[in-house]
Amino acid sequence: MNRYKKLGWNTLIIGLGSMGSKFMIFLLVPFYTFYLSPAEYGQADLIMMTVSILIPIVTLSIADGVFRYTMERASKKQVFSSACAILLIAGLILILLTPLLKTIPMIQDYYWLFLLLLLVQLWNTLFQQQVRANGKLILYSVSGLLMSAILFVANLVFLKYLHLGVDGYLYANLLAFGFNTLCLFFGARLYRLFSFRAINKPLLKKMLIYSLPLIPNAILWWVMQVSDRYILTFFLGVAANGLYTVAAKIPSLLSMINTVFFQAWSISALGDKIKNNDSFFAGVFTIFSSLFFVATEVILLIVQPFASILFSSAYQNVWQYVPFLLIAVIMSSFSSFLEVSYMVEKKTKQLLFTSLKGSIINVCLALLLIPFIGIIGASIATLVGFLITWLLRMKQTNFFGQLEHKIVFWFSLGLLLAQSIYLSLISTPNLWIQAIFAVALLIGQSIVIKQIVVRKRKVQVSNN
Known part of the structure; x- marks a missing residue:
């Protein structure tokens, strides 16, 4: 196999x-x-x-x-x-x-x-x-x-x-x-x-x-995921935290995928001692990121009607807090993917630097934004914290150079971020604008998937 x-x-x-x-x-x-x-x-x-x-x-x-x-x-x-x-x-x-x-x-x-x-x-x-x-x-x-x-x-x-x-x-x-x-x-x-x-x-x-070393890393990771809820409770009360908690459950669909994949990925990486300079490492990340980009787009398309159908009237507007949290989950998942390389090398201490930077930025932004713009400030703080963490790990592992299909990757990420900003600012999203975002992203990812299939066929032919 x-x-x-x-x-x-x-x-x-x-x-x-x-x-x-x-x-x-x-x-x-x-x-x-x-x-x-x-x-x-x-x-x-x-x-x-x-x-x-x-x-x-x-x-x-x-x-x-x-x-x-x-x-x-x-x-x-x-x-x-x-x-x-x-x-x-x-x-x-x-x-x-x-x-x-x-x-x-x-x-x-x-x-x-x-x-x-x-x-x-x-x-x-x-x-x-x-x-x-x-x-x-x-x-x-x-x-x-x-x-x-x-x-x-x-x-x-x-x-x-x-x-x-x-x-x-x-x-x-x-x-x-x-x-x-x-x-x-x-x-x-x-x-x-x-x-x-x-x-x-x-x-x-x-x-x-x-x-x-994984204890402070886990604490700092938790700070980025959960500290916003304590800050929300302090400034706005437990009811605001309840709304934010429901909003965070929708991006948990992506977190589920990441949790499952991370468990399987860590078994493969540790069992085969796969390092981040291995072509297999970069190839898996390409497939992983494509899956996350498409899944995120699907959720962004359905989040508003989905919330109105499933949640009671007290929770109807939580969908507007979801888009930034979705991008935050993408950043968190990409960071977790790179974490495996630290585990293989037993360099758990180096994880602290990246997590510390991200968590400090997250908490500072939450304290700054929540009193002024409310719950959505917590979403933005979480997104920025995980983004910084991921970028630092990319730099620390020298993975920027190994990233495949760079133009499509950054285009897709930027597109999702732009769509998230649009949805967070508009109370009633325009279906045509949503469709433009979706088509543009799917075209980009279809190019990546096509190249993956072509490469796989070439490998099979060469092996035969």
């Missing part, structure tokens, strides 16, 4: 599970808008986002070390057992800190649910990375599909029939993540990999040297 087919197969298998659960979360957004007020949705989202940022901090990002060193064919038992030791200590510390943590206003009313969610997701993150590194992608996918089904049923029961509000939202997520964690643990027989005797301090030290 050649490298393209192997990458495609891994993407398909991971996508069946990951896309199922992530797409279910997306489909539940209209449901949430009917059963949660903007203030309630904003509160629930802040709790879940707080859990997500605490995971790499509390675990020292050890799950990333597990994936990297398992892929390097180190002893699975020693790698897994050493990581479990970190999580056991982390869990104990969290429990001991309960009297202090319960005083935090944002989570005070939901503390025990918050703590359980955090503990469950700590182990879920570790188990997912171990299962993925072990190559058990079918189990990974099936457990994801089952998790999405449980999430749907639990939300239906807790929100629609029991009317539990924010509590119901958190209960549903706890039940779904708890099931997924147990499914991975027993399905992959991870209990066979754990032993206190297998804890290897020298190996653990190597893993931490690799994973520790």
